[in-house]
Amino acid sequence: MPRPGSAQRWVAAAGRWGCWLLALLLVLLVTGPGCASEITFELPDNAKQCFYEDIAQGTKCTLEFQVITGGHYDVDCRLEDPDGKVLYKEMKKQYDSFTFTASKNGTYKFCFSNEFSTFTHKTVYFDFQVGEDPPLFPSENRVSALTQMESACVSIHEALKSVIDYQTHFRLREAQGRSRAEDLNTRVAYWSVGEALILLVVSIGQVFLLKSFFSDKRTTTTRVGS
Amino acid sequence: MAGVAGMGRPAVGLRALLLLVMCAAGAQGLYFHIGETEKRCFIEEIPDETMVIGNYRTQMWDKQKEVFLPSTPGLGMHVEVKDPDGKVVLSRQYGSEGRFTFTSHTPGEHQICLHSNSTRMALFAGGKLRVHLDIQVGEHANNYPEIAAKDKLTELQLRARQLLDQVEQIQKEQDYQRYREERFRLTSESTNQRVLWWSIAQTVILILTGIWQMRHLKSFFEAKKLV
Numbered sequence: 070m071p072r073p074g075s076a077q078r079w080v081a082a083a084g085r086w087g088c089w090l091l092a093l094l095l096v097l098l099v100t101g102p103g104c105a106s107e108i109t110f111e112l113p114d115n116a117k118q119c120f121y122e123d124i125a126q127g128t129k130c131t132l133e134f135q136v137i138t139g140g141h142y143d144v145d146c147r148l149e150d151p152d153g154k155v156l157y158k159e160m161k162k163q164y165d166s167f168t169f170t171a172s173k174n175g176t177y178k179f180c181f182s183n184e185f186s187t188f189t190h191k192t193v194y195f196d197f198q199v200g201e202d203p204p205l206f207p208s209e210n211r212v213s214a215l216t217q218m219e220s221a222c223v224s225i226h227e228a229l230k231s232v233i234d235y236q237t238h239f240r241l242r243e244a245q246g247r248s249r250a251e252d253l254n255t256r257v258a259y260w261s262v263g264e265a266l267i268l269l270v271v272s273i274g275q276v277f278l279l280k281s282f283f284s285d286k287r288t289t290t291t292r293v294g295s
Numbered sequence: 296m297a298g299v300a301g302m303g304r305p306a307v308g309l310r311a312l313l314l315l316v317m318c319a320a321g322a323q324g325l326y327f328h329i330g331e332t333e334k335r336c337f338i339e340e341i342p343d344e345t346m347v348i349g350n351y352r353t354q355m356w357d358k359q360k361e362v363f364l365p366s367t368p369g370l371g372m373h374v375e376v377k378d379p380d381g382k383v384v385l386s387r388q389y390g391s392e393g394r395f396t397f398t399s400h401t402p403g404e405h406q407i408c409l410h411s412n413s414t415r416m417a418l419f420a421g422g423k424l425r426v427h428l429d430i431q432v433g434e435h436a437n438n439y440p441e442i443a444a445k446d447k448l449t450e451l452q453l454r455a456r457q458l459l460d461q462v463e464q465i466q467k468e469q470d471y472q473r474y475r476e477e478r479f480r481l482t483s484e485s486t487n488q489r490v491l492w493w494s495i496a497q498t499v500i501l502i503l504t505g506i507w508q509m510r511h512l513k514s515f516f517e518a519k520k521l522v
Contacts, residue, residue, distance in 0.1 A: 104324045104325075104429070105435075106324055106325040106428075106429065106430075107430075107432075108325070108337055108428075108430065109337060109338040109339065109340070110335070110336065110337050110338065111336060111338065118327070119327065119328070120325055120326070120327045121325070121326050121327065122324060122325050122326070192338065197325060199324075205439050205440075205450075205453060205454065205457065218451055219450065219451065219454060222451070222454035222455065222457075222458060223454075225458055226454070226457065226458060226461070229458065229461040229462065229465065230461075232465055233461065233464065233465060233468075236465065236468050236469075236472075239472070240340065240468070240472065240475075243472070243475060243476070243479070244340065244475075246479065247475065247478065247479045247482065250479060250482045250483050250486065251482050253486055254482050254485055254486040254489070257486055257489050257490055257493065258489060261489065261490075261493035261496070261497070264493075264497065265496065265497065265500055268497070268500055268501065268504065269500065269504065272504040272505075272507075272508055273504075275508065276508050276511055276512065279512065280512075280515055283515070283516075283519060283521070
């Protein structure tokens, strides 16, 4: 009979779509909310350190890095997609920010290299933001629009996030300046003591050297005389 | 019949999608590779009374299968946290998957060091570990759904609580900034003083040695009857 056949087809189709929808929802719930990793690490001289992250296609990501201490405060940075194609490559950069959208699923890799430096090790800070922040309420009924109070809260939250971000960068710049000042302080201390010692040694040495010239001449003249 | 045949193809695609979901759920964000005996340190510059939560997960490299094993029981990581004065705040051994927490009592640079304790793994020479790491500081460490459930807050109250936490973190950071700026100013003033005293001392030493040299040489030449 035609009716039970078409009903069966409808049920099958609904079942298929339901399964896909559920799977899609699961994927969105799990891979949708992104994460942010903020890490400060020390990069020894002639070393390279790499970090990896699995990113889903279409996710907007931002990589920001800043060198805090060491040498000329610069580092090489390189970001590659899962196929090895280089998305971002900069040599000897002090601070940069790079935003990209993941074009394919897979493991993205970014490396910081200090291989050009022979004896200074660097401290590098990076902030890798993947996707959006997880929602405050992992609730199912998020289809209702936000009230005015709630949207005001959301905009204050975003503004405070940018304040914290600026604060972080300010703190890093201040750490950079402070490490330079402390270096300068110790260098001035060692240099002034060293310079004073050298001065004394050289002046006393000069006098004795000069005296030794005249002493030798005296003995030779007396020998010639006798 | 048509329904049964139709269900075959989406089921395969569904399995692939579920696999992707499971992979995504298993991955804990950022990861990096370390050697077995290698120690990796991270620095966190934080104000005082700030909570830091770190989550990590390790995977061992299997040389035969050329793949990272999903989980290796018996593999431990030693976590050591030092405060800005070099004193050890936390030094504990955790399993292959762990979570460590500490609260800072002095503002400054805290150092978090991780190394694996695998001595038996030394048999597999050249082995490497994949470490998934996630460090959350201050307000980011709060778990808001948990707080909402515990204190029974409405959505608006929870949002207000989040904003309060954020503002508190900004305030702490500003206080820390003031303390750091004072240190910076003391260092600069000390350098200024040192340069001032050094230049005066250098000039004095120079003049004194010059005078001493001339007098010494004059008496020497007079003794040698050359003058």
